[in-house]
Amino acid sequence: MFLYFLGIVAHVGVDVGINAQAPRILTEHTGDTFTEIAATATMVYFIARMIGCFTGGIVLSKISNHVGIPVCGIIMTASAVCFAIFCSITSNPPVALFWVAVALVGFGNSNAFLLFLSHALMYRPERQNEISGLMFMNLIGGAIFPPIMGALADAMNAQLGTIIVMAVGCLYVLVIGVGYKAIIEGKKAAQVEA
Numbered sequence: 741m742f743l744y745f746l747g748i749v750a751h752v753g754v755d756v757g758i759n760a761q762a763p764r765i766l767t768e769h770t771g772d773t774f775t776e777i778a779a780t781a782t783m784v785y786f787i788a789r790m791i792g793c794f795t796g797g798i799v800l801s802k803i804s805n806h807v808g809i810p811v812c813g814i815i816m817t818a819s820a821v822c823f824a825i826f827c828s829i830t831s832n833p834p835v836a837l838f839w840v841a842v843a844l845v846g847f848g849n850s851n852a853f854l855l856f857l858s859h860a861l862m863y864r865p866e867r868q869n870e871i872s873g874l875m876f877m878n879l880i881g882g883a884i885f886p887p888i889m890g891a892l893a894d895a896m897n898a899q900l901g902t903i904i905v906m907a908v909g910c911l912y913v914l915v916i917g918v919g920y921k922a923i924i925e926g927k928k929a930a931q932v933e934a
Contacts, residue, residue: 741871744860747809747916748878750909751852753885754816757909758845759785760886761893761902762838765823768899769833781842788843792850800851806920808855813914815848820907827900845906852913885909 762785763778800808822841826833857875861868885905892901 741860741863743916744856744863745874745878747856747913748853748875749881749884750912751849751856751881752879753881754845754906754909755849756882757885757889757902758842758906761889761899761906762842764893765827765899765902766835766838769826769829769838770835784839784842785846788846789850792847795847796851796854800855805855805859808851808917809859809920810914810917812848812850812852812855813910813917815844816852816910817907817914819844819848820903820910823903823906824900827898827903845910848910856916881909 759782762781766777766781796808819841822837822844826837826841857872860871860875864871889902889905892905893899895901
């Protein structure tokens with residue numbers, strides 16, 4: 741259950757962090773006005789997230805959580821890769837790559853919270869109220885990730901620091917998704933021993 745707790749921390753951290761830092765990433769490479777970019781980046785992110793929520797409402801009724809979390813992790817990690825490529829190109833980076841990255845992180849991150857929450861609730865169904873409260877405490881990820889992103893970006897003197905912190909959160913979601921079967925088997929073995 742602790743792994744799912746950290747999964748929601750990572751999800752919320754990436755969600756809030758990329759909303760705060762995406763305009764800075766583009767501004768650093770294009771010199772565009774921050775306020776115009778901030779509004780557009782937020783709009784692109786939330787449109788992609790809205791599409792992801794709508795798609796998830798349909799698709800997640802037909803597939804298992806076992807498939808859903810890795811798919812979210814893959815899409816989020818692809819976004820981190822796009823951001824990293826964009827940040828590593830020093831002259832005239834393709835701005836379309838930035839917008840693809842913003843859309844991918846919004847789309848991939850749209851259902852992660854629900855998937856992790858449902859996993860946690862299935863883990864101990866008799867304690868759903870306590871688990872729900874615990875999982876909603878994970879919103880602290882939104883208070884943890886942005887300062888770390890900003891500090892690392894300042895330390896590196898580049899927004900690539902932001903992408904590194906974001907990538908850690910995205911990779912965590914991917915690793916938990918891919919390792920889902922091993923986690924469940926470990927839980928079953930622990931229950932048999934008890």
